[in-house]
Amino acid sequence: MTRIVMGLVFCLSLIRSGVLTAQDAELEGPLKSVDPTTAELSVMGMRVIVDGNTRIESPSATLTIDQLKDTASLPGRTQQGFEGGTATVTGTVDPMTGNVTAATVFVEPSENVILGVVTENNAGELKVNGVQIKYLNDPRIPLKAVQNEFGFEVKRESIPVATPVAVEGYYDGTDFQTFLVEIDGPATLANPDPQVSVLRAQTRERRADRGDDVTVRGAVTTAHVTPGTTRQTIGIYRVDNGVEALIATVQARIVADTPGFAKWSFNGATDPSTHPVYGRAPRIIKAVNLSAGANLASDQIDAEVREE
CATH class of the missing domain: 2.60.40 (Immunoglobulin-like)
Structure with missing residues (x-):
């Protein structure tokens, strides 16, 4: 009997005896679809089960299952919800079915970053390296802050041109949709109180x-x-x-x-x-x-x- 056949026989014996149990699983890859009824995900061809015990997050928010299932397009995108983006999942996998039950799910449309300088500031509407910055206002991935390197929110209109800046979010083909802007330079604090x-x-x-x-x-x-x-x-x-x-x-x-x-x-x-x-x-x-x-x-x- 070959080793392959012996291995198959061994696995079958474990299945019959009920020895096989759920194992830890972790995956990160393209999010093909989100079932609008069950919130079940398809990630790299794998079935990911989401339930009330799953912690769901985007880069700037903790999400409900309903928000994950929401089919409304995110700003600047045409796909439904987070579909076409990336999902990172931790949980357990059923050895019998290959289905993953998620303990945590992290979703984002895409992971884009700009490092450069402010090239225009029109009353707080910024351009960075010549690209227009749009502040996300969708509750599924809202703007966290426009802040300085110390983590304190600043008044957008006070940021000088040529200030070094890092911007996180996603490019929609025309503008950069951002959930976080961090400057490295002087600007007026939004809150004058001790922080x-x-x-x-x-x-x-x-x-x-x-x-x-x-x-x-x-x-x-x-x-x-x-x-x-x-x-x-x-x-x-x-x-x-x-x-x-x-x-x-x-x-x-x-x-x-x-x-x-x-x-x-x-x-x-x-x-x-x-x-x-x-x-x-x-x-x-x-x-x-x-x-x-x-x-x-x-x-x-x-x-x-x-x-x-």
């Missing part, structure tokens, strides 16, 4: 006796700071089911080359714990400016969680 930003947070699951790794960075505005003050105290918290717990405090240092702003960062670990919540890596990280005059300005984001 803090969390630009990125990463956590990593470790053993309970070691604590979990936490790496986070962000920035603060400093217009409220008394002249001569060089630091701001930032509290870093984990948020679990709406309950905040302090992880650490760090100092945001004001430096000469970023007037009006200061940067901060933390690279450490949570306290070792066997608690069912605090023994896990934080999923949400919050930063609060604890300094005088900062009005407890805060910001929070979902952490990128990695397993050991």
Whole structure:
């Protein structure tokens, strides 16, 4: 008996015995279709089942199943909904059918980026490298912000021509439809009050006796700071089911080359714990400016969680 036949016999015996169980699956590729009734996806010829437990996201929004099924074309596109775009799926695959049941789905029309400079600013309507920028207003993929490198929203009309800029979104054949504009240069803040930003947070699951790794960075505005003050105290918290717990405090240092702003960062670990919540890596990280005059300005984001 050849090895191939022996392998087939072995697989059949596993199927008969019920040993085969769902296995982890991960895929990223062209999204051919979204069933308007069931929200079932066709990704690279694979059937992806979406249900009420599936977390669905676009680059700038968390979506409902109804939004995923919505057949209305996105701005500047002719295809229905997200069809013709890209889907990234994690979940489990049924060895008997090959069907994937999705735990998470990330969809986008396409992934286009412009790096360049502002070549025209007409009352906040920007051109970058000569291409017209359109601000997305569809709730399925809305504009997140026009912001500076520190993560603070700026007034569009105040951005000078020749300012370096990065734009994310998709090109529709004529204009660039954007969900995020980030400039690297001076512009008037949209909010004059004290602000803090969390630009990125990463956590990593470790053993309970070691604590979990936490790496986070962000920035603060400093217009409220008394002249001569060089630091701001930032509290870093984990948020679990709406309950905040302090992880650490760090100092945001004001430096000469970023007037009006200061940067901060933390690279450490949570306290070792066997608690069912605090023994896990934080999923949400919050930063609060604890300094005088900062009005407890805060910001929070979902952490990128990695397993050991």
